[in-house]
Amino acid sequence: MVVIHENRGLNPHISDVARRTALEGYLTLAPDALFPLGGYPGNDDDGRALQGKRDRDEMEQDFIAVIRWLQGHDACTGRVACMGFCFGGSMTNLMAVRVPDLAAAVPFYGGQPAVDEVDKIRAPLLLHFAELDERVNDGWPAYEEALRSAGKEYAAHVYAGANHGFHNDTTPRYDEAAAKLAWSRTVEFLARHLKAD
Secondary structure (H helix, E strand, O other), X not given: OEEEOOOOOOOHHHHHHHHHHHHOOOOOEOOOOOHXXXXXXXXXXXXXXXXXXXXXXXXXXXXXXXXXXXXXXXXXXXXXXXXXXXXXXXXXXXXXXXXXXXXXXXXXXXXXXXXXXXHHOOOOEEEEEEOOOHHHHOOHHHHXXXXXXXXXXXXXXXEOOOOOOOOOOOOOOOOHHHHHHHHHHHHHHXXXXXXXX
């Protein structure tokens, strides 16, 4: 399992998500896109500023390399999924496009890939959206139509009254009920697509 952080580097929240994913029995890797710049600087504001200095295409290639490395790990079955939040949700959608053998993808409130690339997706998707997240949600209808038209396997959930970042329990936008429901759905989805038959 690859867990991709928000737009501020590998902060304690994402480290905790990776820990919880590992407790579900998955070999889990949470890369820090800020590593080439010294890594997560210790607070989210500085992390956000630092991440703005990285090239998005380079980060995309880094995450593809992480997936490939994990697929070849001795302790891995070869089936690797990707989960991400905010920026990481966008990257998770993109990994579903760029990595044809990705086993599953779970973007939390992530921006969508170009609709003309949706046909490249092979991984089943579990998409989590916040009802009040207008910026991200604006792109969802076109993405859903492309997924449906291409016959892709996906499930999407919109969490009523929730804001962007509702899963992050270190911010005021945290919505405990939505976060717990999204997590339980994620655990069930991953078990279906990653556990050995």
